[in-house]
Amino acid sequence: MKENPVKRKIVKTASNLFFQKGFHGTSVREIAKRAKVNVSAISYYFNSKQGLLEYAVSYYYEQYLRKLEETLYNAQQTEPLERLYELIFSIIQYKQENYQFTCFIQRELSMDSVFVREMVVTYLAKENHLLEEAFDAVFRDHMKLHKKRYIFMQLKGMLITPYVLHHWKDFVIGSYSSDLFVKHYVSHIKEWLDFVFEKYTSQPPSKNTNYI
Amino acid sequence: MKENPVKRKIVKTASNLFFQKGFHGTSVREIAKRAKVNVSAISYYFNSKQGLLEYAVSYYYEQYLRKLEETLYNAQQTEPLERLYELIFSIIQYKQENYQFTCFIQRELSMDSVFVREMVVTYLAKENHLLEEAFDAVFRDHMKLHKKRYIFMQLKGMLITPYVLHHWKDFVIGSYSSDLFVKHYVSHIKEWLDFVFEKYTSQPPSKNTNYI
DNA sequence: ATTTGTCGAGCGAATATTGCAGGATTCCTT
DNA sequence: AAGGAATCCTGCAATATTCGCTCGACAAAT
Structure with a gap:
């Protein structure tokens, strides 16, 4: 590049x-x-124009996946819930750093073409795998499969909401810096996940991190 | 039509x-x-092609807003939380009935054009107003503004997640009927909102409805 | 007879892409 | 280090194709 x-x-x-x-x-x-x-x-x-698209998408996703893998690698020794939080932080941080392209990809992904299908198997499958693994490590033995799927879907929804609701984002969140948004938003997700954790595992969540 | x-x-x-x-x-x-x-x-x-688009969008949104207004009208006497649930049910139900067009609109809305801006002021503003009013009636006096914005954003996110994550939806949720999905998904939202309600108002949520 | 709907042909504009010519840069050999 | 050759890069014009849309003829319905 x-x-x-x-x-x-x-x-x-x-x-x-x-x-x-x-x-x-x-x-x-x-x-x-x-x-x-x-x-x-x-x-x-x-x-070609298509080639330009593919180049940009590859660049975006390879950087993205590399970052997520690094995050997971560096958090190998930390407990599952904390590991999940750090993964979430990396995801939101990267998406915020590449805000426009994230919005664009998210939109283009909802189309139906051979290109999208290829993108799904090469990149999205991996992204989903990393996230689901980290998620499963926390909740595997505490939730029924059906419940787990909905909670996981809700989590994934929260990870993309700022990038599909962007007409309201400025209005809802206010227009402060990206860094600040990342911190606030991740800690909002954290708060929600802490509740889910407490509810389903009957253990208190860890208290030793604070993103704000 | x-x-x-x-x-x-x-x-x-x-x-x-x-x-x-x-x-x-x-x-x-x-x-x-x-x-x-x-x-x-x-x-x-x-x-023109644009005219076709505008016709379809108008048809979609006018039916949609009419349905939401009817729902709110019929639930005038019920308590705020219950009213909000019924509104949510109507929203998900309508979106599910018009699944493809909902996905399409959701995607097109994230573009930047005069058409989108017009659509935002004519339809989205109203939709947001209805939802926010019903939401506010429940949480107005129990949350700080900042917190309320995030929770409201999360709710809005949950209302669109199935229509932007649709590559995973079949996989995550399984492929049962639309009606069943509506019921399950709404009761999932309800469960989450009940928690939020309990946490911030320190009152037990109503127990008299069950969408499953 | 007048309106309403359907049809194929085709217009002008815009699309992505290419060919080619020349300039700039790099690289290799002496 | 110098000169020449090969490669890389850019600019303009032209390519074929596709786009949205219109026209006028014809059929059907009122």
Whole structure:
């Protein structure tokens, strides 16, 4: 990515436009115009518009998954619940750092195309696996399967809500810094998960961390 | 809508395609082809592709808001918490009945265009108002503003999660009937809200309803 | 007879992509 | 270190295709 300023500028501009108007809603001409590069440069670096998309998505997800794996690796010795919290923190933090592209991906994922299906098996399956494993380590023996699925779905929902409700986000949360939002939001999730933990395992959750 | 079979078929086919490929990803030719009508029919009935979209969206939202208002009207005398539950039930039920179009709208809403902005002020503002009013009636005096915003955001998140996470929905929830999903999911929300209610108002929630 | 609906052909504009020419840069050999 | 060759990059114009939409003819219904 860093290698070439033109390449980077194209990806950055494209991401911004995709976020605003969607993939099909933006033309390569407009990308080139806004990035102040020639149209041919896009074909040159990425072969096609689709290639540009795939490049950006790969870059996003490989960085993302690497970060999650690092987080889990560094928290190998900590207890399951704490490990889960740190994973959640990393997820929200990364999504917030790449806010626009996160929104865009989340939207594009709800389409039905061969590209989306490929993305699901290569990246989303892994993301889900990491999260579910960390989740299971906490709740495996304390919940019925049916219940567990709903709680897990609720957790996943909370991890994407800020990136699909973004018309209301500014209004609801207020417009403070990203870092502050991450802290507040993660501690909101934590509060909820602590309750779930207490309710289903009848143990008090750990108290030794505070993200605020 | 009912008035004309061709008109209806166009809207239905278009909704289906918009759901799969998005608005910009669908061409009028393909709509016409799949609906087995002539391309001109679309211009004839809706003036333009955009007109077709606006017609479908208006139809969807007007039916939706009417249903929510009816629900609230019929529950005028019931206590606030119960009223909120019934509103939630109506919301999920309607969204489930119009599953594909709900997904589509939810996705299109995260774009930035004059159309989306118009949609926000005409429909979403009202939807939010109804929900927030019912929510406020329960929690107004029991929560700090900051906390209330997060909980409300979480509720809104739960109302859209099944329609943005739909790649996982089948896997997570299993593939039983829509009606059954509505009941289960609403009672899951209810369980969560009961906890929130208990925690912040220090009163036991009502026990007289059971959606399962 | 007038309105209403359906049809295929086709228009102009916009789309992604490519060909080619020339400039810039890098790399290799002497 | 120098010069030349190969490669990388950019710019403009043109490509074929697809887009939304319209026209006028014709059929059906009122």
